[in-house]
Amino acid sequence: MTHNMKIASVAAFLAIVFIAVPVLISASGRTDLYYTLTSVALLSIASAGVWLTFYIGRINIGQGAYALMGGYVSAILVVTYGWSFWLTLPAAGLFCAAASVAIGLPILRLRGVYFAMVTLVLTEVARLLALALPVTNGAKGMVSIPLPGALSVFGLIIIPDFATLHNSRLAFYLLAAALMVACFAVVYRLVHSRIGKLCQSLQQNEELASSIGVNIAYLRVIAYAVSSFFGGVAGAIFAAISQSIYPSSFTVTDSVNFMLNCFLGGLGYVFGPMLGTLVLYFGWDLLFQTGQFQLLIYSTLMIVLMLFLPNGLLSLAATTRKKG
């Protein structure tokens, strides 16, 4: 792809997300789609984190733990300490990143299925901790979290109070979409930088990378921390949208789904998780009409997809380009 084509496709994507989608939705009057699309945007942020851990050659089934953690950090800071939501957003991300450094230092030594299984267990640990700790209010969860307030810098209001808006769904959609764009921009930049190349060397052979002077321990912790930061931010916004968070808000199923989003989109493509999330989430929603056969059809389609496109949906585009 030439440089100009890249810029054009990014501009087209931004136009679709920020202009075409809201216009189309207000024209068709289906405002419920805002919620769906917001969820897709947030889930794809968390999936992008998982993708980044795939990029260093680790199978991460623990993103649900960080999403849950981020949600609780934000909720507790807002409800108990009266912080502004906008402050808790980076706070939740940073808290998760710090936690992931502490957890990641020992467990990132594990590889393959061992890492996958430990992160799976981590999701369960997070859920059980949320049940057991006094600060999280146990199984009752945290409810009636206030909507995000106004954000102003030097008296200039940048983001209005969500509670005063007549359409907070649109506001949440724009927020989530903006964050998604920012997040994928960060991942794209990271992957195409020197660090990205080094991460790719980890994916292929850690010993070899280490032997020519790559600081593998440092790199993998960094990648894992960025990944968890995304998970925390996504979880915090989810808590704000639903105005509640429970220990069961993010479970093993969610962690597995984050991973599946990456697989479906394609592990070799930065924008794979975004496409994967969109397809999986909408596919599941569309199949809702089939009632009791929803799961059967969904899983059958997934198996068939896997049989014919084991390298993800985006590999289709890649092969046609190679042939043409």
Next chain:
Amino acid sequence: MEQVIANGFYLGAQYALIALGLTLIFALMNVLNFAHGQMYVLGGFISYTVYGQLGLPFVLALLASGVTLAVIGALMEKFLFRTVIKRSLREESTMLLAAATAFFFDAVILLIFGEKQRGVPKIVKGVFNDGGIIMPYDRMLVGVLALVFIAAFVLYMQYSRVGRAMRALAQDRVAAQLMGVKVDRYTMIGFAMGAMLAGIVGGLLVTITGVNSGIGGPISIKAFMMVMIGGAGVVGGAIAGGFILGMMESVGLTVLREYGDVTYLVIFAALMVFLSIRPNGLMGKPWG
């Protein structure tokens, strides 16, 4: 305390049998079979149908569970996993396939057998009681049967021609192929055996705990933990892991009772610490 240890042994014997199937599949193909718990549930429901509904002898029910699951496992390997492994650039892609088959089994089980908890009549009545230890006879029978199956499996792997071929495959796939082991065939047999073990445990346990369509996922997670404790892909490790988890669960539920429902939290935390000190589990080969 004797009671607690007896319960731990009983739990451990079953857990070990579950973990054996998972570890066998992993050793041969490097596939983490997410659908293992669902296979267990399917085995349970088949036994429930044959023994509980049709009223046929329990041995027949157990046989039906094992054979059905073995056939399913063989088909899964031949038509799904083999194809995906061949076509995919990264080995991990099989995980999506495994997760998808887990969902598929969940859906099928729910459609055929419904969401109700199902139980069957006891196979043996009565309770063993010598003052210290109380244990129903059916539990003892199931525990002993589980031990018999474990012993049979280990002996089969150790001394039969098929077992030898599978061990060679697990050790070094390419070398085994060069020595004339029919790789595709033995991989399929291995997958079928792993699935069969899951079905047999399901059939055994339906007589005690019953079965319902929702327990597949949690069983899979437990099986993963046992395999991790012992070391992935090692038969001895799976057995050790099963007994250790069974014992920890039994002791934990008694000792930690007054602190509320924290047994699993403690087990998980201990497991994470253990694995960060010993990344390959008790006897795992390096990097599985």
